[in-house]
Amino acid sequence: MSQPLPASLRDLVADTLEIEPDEVTPELNTETAENWDSFRHLQLMLGVEGEYGIQFDPSAIAHLTSVAAIQDALIKKGVTF
């Protein structure tokens, strides 16, 4: 994605994973982020859904394993930041 990372998404990821906002990059993913386990993933997904007022298909959630992928999915849902 060439679009910049929206601050709201950056903060959500940072708060869920308990890291600093500036540690959140589009490349950050479940492999590179130490804290990003399945429960935090669920928590993050619920947080994202609440923040942007959308719902993901549960089978898509398993693939949203990086910040960029989440941002991409939000744009496909028509979310503007």
Next chain:
Amino acid sequence: MLEPAERDALRSQLRSAVADKRPAEETLVSIGRLYRDGKASDALLCARTLQAITPDLLQQGSREISAFIARSVSLEPVLAFMQIEAALAGFILTAEFGGYGSFMDEMLNGAGPLHATSNFDLILLATDLEDFAGALPDLCASGRGDGVAAEIAACIDRLRSMLVALRSRVRSRILVQGFVVPDRTALGDTGESNLPGGLRAAIRQLNTQITQVCTEVSSCTFFSVEDVAARFGKARWFDARLFLSSRVPFAAAAFPAYAQAFAHTVRVLFGPMRKVLCTDLDATLWGGILGEDGPDGIATGTTFPGNCYRAYQQYLLRLRARGVLLAIVSKNNLADVEEAFALRSKDLALTLEDFSARKIGWGEKALALQDIARELSLGVDAFVFVDDNPAECEAVRLALPEVAVVHVPADEPWHYVERLQQGGYFDTAAISDDDLHRADHYRNEEQRHTLQQSVSSREDFLQSLDIVCTLLPATEAPLARSVQLLGKTNQFNMTTRRHGAAEIEQFHSTPGGQAIALRVQDRFGDSGVVGLLLAQTAGEVCRIDTLLLSCRVIGRDIERALLAEAARRASNDGARWLIGEFVPTKKNGPAAGFYTACGFTTDIPEGVPAPSQDGASLWYWYDLHWGNPPVPTFLTFEGGDHEPAIAGVSA
């Protein structure tokens, strides 16, 4: 809902709270605002900030509650919400989760963390119907009800065995979550309401029987998630997508409602109880201003809008009937108020005599509340203050932050009862006989004060009261009353340990253990069970874990009766030393000098092992070789079924 700018400001304030060294209490208030009025996703930031200020909150007196959650559903995503709600209610919640499929093994056999030495304050059992009574939906499909009762009975038996096994191993409070009566079933609404064996009826029955089992097990409480779901809205409660994909038992939008109900239960089980409701008069107990409208002009009675106020009065009367003391705090002339109560008695649900204290005058309300606290021998943290005037409310909030302040909207008197109910201040898991007689007790207390003024010396006064002490096992006080005393007594309480029923039973049944309750009567009435002592003798040493006396009877040396009885039993158990412990708190000043006044020393006697130095405890020793601590001669003892009465004590 917060304005976007306000929300952003709060968010950045929370983000920098720790770096800015902002006071933790202030940060908690901001957390509360953002959490309640921000977006659902703000809970993540709130939870994170809460974690950062937790050490400070603990230091400032928030109580830590460690919970174990035995479950068959995913409550992990809800935990952050539960922790925030708990913190807003004054508790720091830490939680450990059991395995999805192992709740039965954990509870029944002590698998995992629920072994005998586990030390959780609270154990929550939260299961899905599928895992607890999975056959019910199919059995109820025909609506005929065949086999439903038997299936429910089998599930209840299984629950009973789990709870009994758990109770025999651990002391924790147990909270059993019920089940939500489903909004939609295969039968449909008409079938559910008309056929004998629908699923909704079955689940209502299941909940009723779980409640019954909870009453059979000590320190076990039913958590009605059905009520939470109903209040939230059944149609929105269940989210099939979340449940089927992640086993989350309710919709994300319902997390705050569930968490709030949970935190409320924690407050009821572990927090101090509110005991007094202080109400304003003008535009609160009745409509209008008595000084301006006169007794005939104030609004109260059976027609609108007077009936709004009457509804509020009737609500107060119901609170009084279960032990809440009522008080008036009003800026008015006493004679006018007396006249109004007399002239409008038919239109008022309450009489002036229903109020245990009355502060009617022109002084500051915060001072009046403190006066009432002194009169009733209660802390102001037991008070709820209701007033329509925002300035009075704010003044009381500032002067006495411990008081719960309820601001009622003068222009919408139909909301009064609702506003008062929202706080849930007088909620309780148990009501004792003593609660029911409390208001009468305080009326008798007034008569005692009058007598005190007419008798010259303190000894003569106490002698004239004809105090009779009855000692009985704390397990038969009844047990619920003992638990209540441990939970509520703040002033004359040496250690303020909030033990539950299980601990009392342990002291009672362990060799060398003591669990003594004290009932007090005098010529003005029966004060009920007002004292409690827990102690344990090991070898030559008897350590007094708990010694407390309800503030209703402080100042009559009654506590010495408990101490003397403990000494007598300790001697019988072979002890030479009594060890007293005092843990200072903000409130137990009245108990501070007790052990020294009874002849205890603060120096460790030679050859006695020093108690482990945990925290703020002060220790006192008494050598039983010199005889038992003296008991005042004005106390008379009645053995009841307790024998023998204290030796060497005469009336």
